[in-house]
Amino acid sequence: MTAELSAHGLRVEFTTRTGRVARALDGVDLRVRSGEVVALVGESGSGKTTLARALIGLARPVAGEVRWNGSRLDRSARALKALRRQVQLVLQDPSGALNPRQTVYESVAEGLRVHRLVSGSDKTEAELVAAALASAGLRPPESLFLRYPHELSGGQRQRVLIAGALAVQPQLLIADEPVSSLDASIRGEILALLLRLREELGLGVLVVTHDLGLAWNIADRIAVMYLGRVVESGPTEEVLTAPQHPYTQALLSVVPEIEELEPVVLRGEIPDPTRIPAGCRFHPRCPALASGEAEEVAESCRTVPLSVLSGEPDGHRSACHLVSAREGAVPASSTETEEVAP
């Protein structure tokens, strides 16, 4: 059975202490199915972690909805608990996410107990914990049962976290920066594990990251977020080798190992989400607008808001006035975009 988790026009707002409203998610469509790896990339403050949290009901949307297998997620405790068995979150920083006073066994068994999975199974709790540890690549699993987190290496801790997620036999994993705190040598091992879980268990993975190399390593599709919106999405090969949006182009140009691109270092950081710029939200930092390359559409960039990009997993789309103007001029372009000038 194919599982599917999707966001439709999702908006999440936070009120700051001074009473201003921060639009952390400002209309996002996204879809993740079992058996595929989707990367959600963007800078800190782009809303990618908020989206991950909203998808499993940890952040309450003010508009739009989350759908699980096509039906709207209701926010009753029972529905959320059922969803969280199917969709497991793997947090960043394995050192902080594991309880230092719990053994590996206790950490992994917790999910089994919460969801009462042992009584419905013909296996014992210890067998289920051992199976989860083994699928996360920790062998022999029994040797780790009584270890505490401080006795493990960083890579082992990350595997224990993944094992804890796998124990409840989910259909999707949401992994928030799964390797950013790990050493270079361990990084590849954990990414290979995610790919293997997709192969063997048919898991779907939504990986939240700012690392484009990671996306290139494992993702089928990629969605680039900026200030609460997806600004470009499509198959990883297309987005990363022929990026359309100036923001994606800038992100790619500063990845250290790409020599042939002149680095476009954007000034400053993502603006405050309580003050989202008018028109295209990227225009104050847009290198194409600053260089005059986007002169023909400059007026639209500053004043005309862009529509929400569709989350359907077909084609390569971007939310940019310049891209739509060029595609309008070259009708032969094969890419379908859903740009709408209001």
Add this chain to the structure above:
Amino acid sequence: MSDASLLAIRDLHVTYATGDGPLPAVRGVDLTVERGQIVGVAGESGCGKSTLASTILRLQPSNATVSGTVLFDGRDVLTMRWGELRAVRWAGASIVFQGALHSLNPVHRIGDQISEPLRIHNPSLADRASRQRVGELLDQVGLDPQRARSYPHQLSGGQKQRVMIAMALACDPELVVADEPTTALDVMVQAQVLNVLSTLVRERGVGMMMISHDLSVLADLCDRITVMYAGRVVEEGPARRIFVEPLHPYSAALSAAFPRVGDPAARFAPSGLPGDPPQPWLLPGGCTFAPRCPRAAEVCLPAEPPLTSYGEERSAACVRIGEPDAPSVEPASGHVS
């Protein structure tokens, strides 16, 4: 300015005395930094790179035994008198520590924290002059001088990291040691911070030693790279070439860990290195990397391979270099950046 190298570390050994017996963290490291040069030190957690950094300014913990020499501008930091050492710290050389984001004092304005070393080194400095200098320093790292009045919690991670760099520059050091300066930062902010650092080296001729586990960042920024494993140097050479055509299998693993976006060989094929680095009190005999090495053979087991020269500019510590399935020593292309 003397003719001596800015920093010359020779045969440095650092051993910690622990309850479990002696723990050798650094085992015979040579490293040189010239003025106007950025030298990268690469390796994973526990390879001794941070111990190396703190020993440069004699900041190692009290249970450490140190031997060898650390010549700063020709003078040995390890044996110099306290007064001289104090002058070298900050004024001669400064360190941007790992996890610097958490080392700012949350209850002081950042301007006051940046001016602290200025006032310590020059107690007669007037308030106005110190404020002006803080403004200059903030401007140099790309922050608005008005930021001097902010508290750390009002700054983002990238801004805090820049404040740490501004502090390190306060007394015009000749050498800056940066320990994982961008690890916790986003790609875009990382690029901004790296720009600040390389501009400094270019414009002011300071020397820099930069520590990271990310070989791709080092390859981009550094002139030379030293790769460390289990407390020893396993490869040294021009930065770009170590990244593109590493000699040592460990450098090759680090290089492959960060894929080139667009490289078809890396699609759905993340590259890792199985196993963990050895515990310093349980070092394997022979080559310490052999237990994890994809190319390990009988010949690796008898003794730890010495660092051997390959051509004029490069050296590596592996007995299997040049054997049939070894990485090629001949440069594939003539470019050395």
